Amino acid sequence: MNPELLEILVCPETKQTLRVVEDEVLERVNRAVEQGTLHTRGGDKVKEPLEEGLLREDGEILYPVRDDIPILLVDEAIPLASLD
Secondary structure, three states, rough: OOOOHHOOEOOOOOOOEEEEEEEHHHHHHHHHHHHHOOOOOOEOOOOOOOOOEEOOOOEEEEEEEOOOOOOOOHHHOOOOOOOO
């Protein structure tokens, strides 16, 4: 993720800052994807493992990054409360 871009990105819902998600969290997210138990806030099942993501400052919401493009749509956000 481009550091200059990361400095200006915020959560579209709460305006909290975003940071690159840690590998440990990403591993937990991808385990849930493999198990078929992870859903977006819009209710869609997450079918593809994530290589990168942006974590909201409060640690509750993950925005996926696909092909180096942050997907900052509220319905595409992944709530992390359901992770084991």
